[in-house]
Amino acid sequence: MNIIKVKDRHELDKRIPSMPWYIEKFINYKLPDLSPSSLLEYVRDYEIFLSWLLAEGLSAAPVMNQVPLEDLEKLHMDSVDNFRMFLATRKEQANVKTTINRKLSALRSLFHYLSQIAEDDNFYPLLKRNVMAKVEIKRSHRPKDTAAKLEGKLLQEEEIAQFIDYVQNGYEHDVASNKQAIYSYERNKIRDICIITLILNSGLRVSEVFNLNMDDIDLKKKLTHVYRKGKNDDTFKTPVYFRQEAIQALTDYMAIRQTQYKPVKKEKALFLAIANGKKEGVRMTKRAIQELVIKYAKRFGKPYLSVHKLRHSFATDYYLQNDLYKTQEQLGHASPETTQIYAHLTDRTMSEAIDKRLES
Numbered sequence: 001m002n003i004i005k006v007k008d009r010h011e012l013d014k015r016i017p018s019m020p021w022y023i024e025k026f027i028n029y030k031l032p033d034l035s036p037s038s039l040l041e042y043v044r045d046y047e048i049f050l051s052w053l054l055a056e057g058l059s060a061a062p063v064m065n066q067v068p069l070e071d072l073e074k075l076h077m078d079s080v081d082n083f084r085m086f087l088a089t090r091k092e093q094a095n096v097k098t099t100i101n102r103k104l105s106a107l108r109s110l111f112h113y114l115s116q117i118a119e120d121d122n123f124y125p126l127l128k129r130n131v132m133a134k135v136e137i138k139r140s141h142r143p144k145d146t147a148a149k150l151e152g153k154l155l156q157e158e159e160i161a162q163f164i165d166y167v168q169n170g171y172e173h174d175v176a177s178n179k180q181a182i183y184s185y186e187r188n189k190i191r192d193i194c195i196i197t198l199i200l201n202s203g204l205r206v207s208e209v210f211n212l213n214m215d216d217i218d219l220k221k222k223l224t225h226v227y228r229k230g231k232n233d234d235t236f237k238t239p240v241y242f243r244q245e246a247i248q249a250l251t252d253y254m255a256i257r258q259t260q261y262k263p264v265k266k267e268k269a270l271f272l273a274i275a276n277g278k279k280e281g282v283r284m285t286k287r288a289i290q291e292l293v294i295k296y297a298k299r300f301g302k303p304y305l306s307v308h309k310l311r312h313s314f315a316t317d318y319y320l321q322n323d324l325y326k327t328q329e330q331l332g333h334a335s336p337e338t339t340q341i342y343a344h345l346t347d348r349t350m351s352e353a354i355d356k357r358l359e360s
């Protein structure tokens with residue numbers, strides 16, 4: 001099981017006792033099909049819902065794990081609408097429409113299971129009335145809409161090489177007066193170039209980069225093996241190809257990984273970092289990978305760039321030279337519909353390229 005899933009499984013096991021018995025039953029039912037990470041998100045969503053029920057006086061239970069099924073059966077559509085409004089306006093963390101839909105979808109899955117699948121000792125459904133069956137969850141974004149939001153926020157063809165070159169040659173000059181920044185850059189330059197180059201030449205997700213081990217990289221075949229998002233098979237890693245441009249960066253980094261970061265022998269992680277006060281390198285965190293991209297992007301003049309937008313940048317460039325299904329496979333999308341955003345992005349890119357050619 002990959003590192004993220006192991007961590008999330010531990011967290012899931014820790015949180016389940018705070019849930020009512022019927023939610024624990026639902027989670028156990030879903031365990032063979034969904035990853036611990038997905039189920040942990042479900043439990044977090046149910047915690048918010050149950051806390052809201054108690055706060056609104058819709059359940060007389062003293063604590064969350066004692067909320068009875070009968071309280072769910074008595075919910076009106078007005079209650080669901082009020083919960084939706086609460087999610088959209090709560091002070092500590094208002095949710096965007098996509099997140100609200102995901103939380104409602106998690107509830108709908110639970111209610112469906114309780115009313116259509118789970119049975120009591122007399123073979124009757126556990127939940128006699130399912131208010132969530134009336135809730136319509138509309139898709140908040142079509143591929144075309146997502147493409148429109150990404151417009152102008154990705155690296156286009158020549159900018160991919162320019163950004164890599166900036167990390168390699170330009171950043172140092174821009175922070176020359178900052179001793180701390182220079183020290184960090186010189187210490188991690190080869191690693192950082194490798195991470196950014198690999199993402200921009202493969203389209204890997206941040207979780208996939210985080211999980212990479214040394215033996216996942218095959219330089220001869222130009223591929224790496226990753227745990228793909230949404231796949232709950234921990235015995236199989238998906239081969240993902242990277243472009244020729246990533247080979248030198250990987251070679252340079254792998255050559256200095258041991259001497260520069262001094263990991264213990266059992267440390268298999270490809271990308272390492274040394275924490276303050278420590279002497280041995282350990283696996284970089286997802287947050288550290290995200291922050292290093294943002295650090296260079298801001299200095300490069302594109303502060304909106306992130307690991308995910310580097311992935312989008314690769315995908316747009318890749319789609320220009322391949323078809324929808326090859327792009328879908330390379331990115332690990334479950335549905336070609338998700339990949340369609342690149343069709344819309346490249347339509348615009350191609351029209352701009354034609355205009356430039358006409359002007360020249």
